[in-house]
Amino acid sequence: AAPVTMNAFELISTSQGLNLSSLFEK
Amino acid sequence: MGCFCSKNTRHTPGYEEPTVLAAETPFTVSEVEALYELFKKLSSSIIDDGLIHKEEFQLALFKNRNKRNLFADRIFDLFDIKRNGVIEFGEFVRSLGVFHPNAPEADKIGFAFRLYDLRHTGYIEREELKEMVLALLQESDLILSDDIVEVIVDKTFNEADTKGDGRIDQEEWKEFVSKNPSLIKNMTLPYLKDITLAFPSFVVSAEVEDL
Numbered sequence: 317a318a319p320v321t322m323n324a325f326e327l328i329s330t331s332q333g334l335n336l337s338s339l340f341e342k
Numbered sequence: 343m344g345c346f347c348s349k350n351t352r353h354t355p356g357y358e359e360p361t362v363l364a365a366e367t368p369f370t371v372s373e374v375e376a377l378y379e380l381f382k383k384l385s386s387s388i389i390d391d392g393l394i395h396k397e398e399f400q401l402a403l404f405k406n407r408n409k410r411n412l413f414a415d416r417i418f419d420l421f422d423i424k425r426n427g428v429i430e431f432g433e434f435v436r437s438l439g440v441f442h443p444n445a446p447e448a449d450k451i452g453f454a455f456r457l458y459d460l461r462h463t464g465y466i467e468r469e470e471l472k473e474m475v476l477a478l479l480q481e482s483d484l485i486l487s488d489d490i491v492e493v494i495v496d497k498t499f500n501e502a503d504t505k506g507d508g509r510i511d512q513e514e515w516k517e518f519v520s521k522n523p524s525l526i527k528n529m530t531l532p533y534l535k536d537i538t539l540a541f542p543s544f545v546v547s548a549e550v551e552d553l
Contacts, residue, residue, distance in 0.1 A: 321497075322494055323498050323501075323522060323525070324471055324474075324475050324494050324495050324497075324498035324499075325458070325471075325498060325502075325518075325522070325525050326522070326524060326525060327475060327478055327494070328413070328458070328474045328475065328478050329524075329525055329526075329527065329528050330478070330482075331411070331412075331413040331477075331478050331481060332403065332404065332411065332413075332414075332481065333403065333411035333412065333413030333414030333415075333416075333417065333481070334413045334414075334417065334457075334528050335403075335528060336403075336417070336438075336441060336528075336531055337531055337533055338402060338403045338404070338405075339380070339384065339402050339403065340380065340531075340533045340537075340540055342540075
């Protein structure tokens with residue numbers, strides 16, 4: 317039941333596509 | 343009176359002076375110069391033309407030039423301020439400025455809103471939220487029944503859409519983020535504070551070399 321209580325925007329914000337720290341990896 | 347700079351430096355089209363970019367962003371001049379080193383690396387990974395193409399952006403994010411992702415597409419589109427299909431240096435620095443730890447929170451909230459306003463209507467609509475949740479589930483190989491997805495979307499939407507008109511406007515978004523600050527956590531990149539260490543700039547020596 318955990319995902320049901322999840323905030324949808326919080327879920328979305330975990331996307332790898334939004335994780336720009338990868339740009340800095342050498 | 344305009345200033346025509348004829349310095350013989352090997353700068354790419356779309357290059358802007360670090361002093362100009364530093365004045366408009368939270369970055370210092372040396373940080374902008376360090377970002378130029380990063381930009382050169384990213385913009386030459388596939389096509390060496392000094393512009394970041396979408397495939398190069400995908401390659402940097404996912405180590406895979408062909409990996410399509412809704413959110414990476416949205417980020418790319420927002421960085422591509424001129425909407426000409428590529429990210430120029432100035433666009434790169436101005437957009438990354440929003441992710442600087444010292445950038446105003448209002449800028450981060452506004453950027454996230456535009457990111458999630460998929461169809462540029464000025465609102466985040468329920469259908470858009472559902473589309474993004476489905477995209478995230480697909481990206482993460484998570485399988486949830488459509489009923490559960492509907493419950494997640496409804497619950498969040500009802501909390502955020504305080505005016506109850508079926509869409510989230512900027513004011514509601516601001517209020518929702520203030521209650522859930524973790525929503526803009528990914529709008530801050532701590533790396534940007536250490537960018538000069540990660541990408542030391544060699545601009546000065548390069549200019550001397552060109553003389």
